[in-house]
Amino acid sequence: QLQLQESGPGLVKPSETLSLTCTVSGGSISSSSYYWGWIRQPPGKGLEWIGSIYYSGSTYYNPSLKSRVTISVDTSKNQFSLKLSSVTAADTAVYYCATISDWFDPWGQGTLVTVSS
Amino acid sequence: SSELTQDPAVSVALGQTVRITCQGDSLRSYYASWYQQKPGQAPVLVIYGKNNRPSGIPDRFSGSSSGNTASLTITGAQAEDEADYYCNSRDSSGNHPWVFGGGTKLTVL
Numbered sequence: 001q002l003q004l005q006e007s008g009p010g011l012v013k014p015s016e017t018l019s020l021t022c023t024v025s026g027g028s029i030s031s032s033s034y035y036w037g038w039i040r041q042p043p044g045k046g047l048e049w050i051g052s053i054y055y056s057g058s059t060y061y062n063p064s065l066k067s068r069v070t071i072s073v074d075t076s077k078n079q080f081s082l083k084l085s086s087v088t089a090a091d092t093a094v095y096y097c098a099t100i101s102d103w104f105d106p107w108g109q110g111t112l113v114t115v116s117s
Numbered sequence: 118s119s120e121l122t123q124d125p126a127v128s129v130a131l132g133q134t135v136r137i138t139c140q141g142d143s144l145r146s147y148y149a150s151w152y153q154q155k156p157g158q159a160p161v162l163v164i165y166g167k168n169n170r171p172s173g174i175p176d177r178f179s180g181s182s183s184g185n186t187a188s189l190t191i192t193g194a195q196a197e198d199e200a201d202y203y204c205n206s207r208d209s210s211g212n213h214p215w216v217f218g219g220g221t222k223l224t225v226l
Contacts, residue, residue, distance in 0.1 A: 037215070039217075046203065046217065046218075046219045046220040047152075047160065047203055047205075047217040047220070048217065049215045049216065049217060052214065052215070060214045096159055096160075100215070101165075102147070102148070102150070102165070102166070102207060103150035103162055103165040103166075103205065104150070104152070104160070104162065104205060104215075105162035105165070105171065106162075107159040107160055107161075108159065109159050110159050
């Protein structure tokens with residue numbers, strides 16, 4: 001059974017780059033059955049899809065974030081990562097990673113990232 | 118359009134049936150999936166595909182679709198069903214592959 005776990009700094013300064021990693025266990029990130037994705041949720045607000053990656057490295061990004069987002073995959077570590085550059089307070093959110101078929105399941109537990117000086 | 122629209126809030130009396138809807142052009146081409154999120158927890162998939170429930174999801178949860186509207190129905194709502202519910206589907210506009218609705222807060226009275 002797939003399990004996902006986010007990791008990374010909980011506090012990032014404005015204008016810097018947010019970096020998070022999602023570690024996949026219970027299965028291979030190289031599976032052709034899935035995409036791997038990042039979703040975020042600002043406090044008290046709804047879910048926003050950030051972007052997704054296939055094990056081959058093909059990426060898809062939300063147009064509203066595309067200029068600042070990079071998602072990469074490390075098959076040797078069974079991990080995929082998110083980088084979001086030039087962050088502002090508006091990027092403060094719980095960041096989730098998830099496995100994607102035509103639906104998102106399972107999800108990681110989420111990690112709160114606060115943008116503040 | 119790449120948007121999915123949900124009512125912000127819905128309420129239901131304990132034991133009654135409630136329908137939560139999701140509207141969007143992409144739903145004419147793709148099935149919606151539905152997620153339940155309780156405070157402080159990650160979303161949990163409750164319905165996917167035409168009308169499929171993951172293991173462990175009670176059979177009081179069901180899904181349906183007609184035209185540009187997808188619905189999540191809870192038949193005999195329980196107190197533990199009080200949560201936020203989000204729909205999600207592929208996006209048919211070509212702008213980005215996946216999109217989420219804004220969420221519906223379900224209150225069980």
